[in-house]
Amino acid sequence: MTGHNGLMPADDHEHEHEHEHEDHSELSAIAARVRALESVLIDKGYVDPGALDAIIETYQHEIGPRNGARVVARAWTDPDYLERLRSDATAALAELGYGGRQGEHMVVVENTDDIHHVVVCTLCSCYPWPVLGLPPVWYKSPAYRSRVVIDPRTVLAEFGTELADDVQVRVWDSTAELRYLVIPQRPAGTDGLTEDQLAALVTRNSMIGTEVLAPAGPAETEPS
């Protein structure tokens, strides 16, 4: 969790009550404030409770990093699709049904043996929602946002990602309305896999650029 530094007693109190139980427990201070806000907005007719549930449902079950994984697997297996991603990623993603809010203007960047891409938003939390869903806590944290631009290799090491010295690191700060999807390198040992099997290997973090994908197959069963 980001930034609880003792400046706000109400927030410290909240941590003691992290687990809410809607029916009987005392609500945390922040949960109570959000509930008050929701009550007023519903009461005034500004928001519809069913719409709130539908928004949450959509991001819990429909829009997430499995979408991006499918894009990556297609890019690995279909050179024509990869070419369309390079020339107009927004249109190529729409072919698979992905687009819309926080993915209106998409760009893909491809990792190679020589170049490693990693994406950040230093100013807030810009992130390609249609293909990766809502951003993880670490992506929104000041620790990541402040350091990946000035010290990318150290930050990558905190994800267990050690790059060779001769690999160039390119950091993409999402400061406008373009949203970036990293196409990770296809792991070794995946030649015979289907597109679905390949998609299952693609992690969310590899599509942000904080991870590289491990070789598949026998390597997975070796003790690490």
Place this chain on the structure above:
Amino acid sequence: MNGPHDVGGQRGFGAVAPEPEQREPLFHAPWEARMLALTLAAGALGHWNIDRSRHARESLPPAIYYGSSYYEIWRRGLETLLADAGLVSADELMTGQTVGAPALTNRPALQAAHVVPMLAAGSPYTREPPAPARFAQGQRVRAINDHPTGHTRLPRYARGRLGTIAAVRGCFVFPDTNATGDPDPQWCYTVVFDATELWGRGADPRSTVSIDAFEPYLDPAA
């Protein structure tokens, strides 16, 4: 503005501590999910745009901003927007009890059946260009050294620095003016900086950092 949100290159936040991806919950408390949904649904009323919304969050006092979790910042931002729009009062926000009559909203409340189409449509930010692009791919440019008191998307670490246009991305609404209601479309460019240009001699000489910069943020390199 030089607000608490502009953290690129700042020190003192410690190491990144990622939760294991497969075990990380989408929300860490039920109220976070409600806060996300409230923000999107209230935004659909049409009283503010994304830049006004960002500006509300980055205008929080630094001690509050750094002392708040992500969705807590969203809550504070949304309360500012609602109050500024005259849709709710501070008392109502504190008590959860409605006092005044509802205000007339710019658009009707978002209905459940419209959620998926709304999210799928998004809000494209491209606009017809008012003039040809001033810069071309490969051109050297210097980011301006301005410190506006209003909203801007030029991060402090890039100001005054020399970079190269890597791509001309199109013409988009200009955040600096859009935050106060004037879209004033501007060309947007991906500008690549060498890490050493941004961070000095100690930086990795082969690394680069790019930003997406609007034309008013850039001058031709002399």
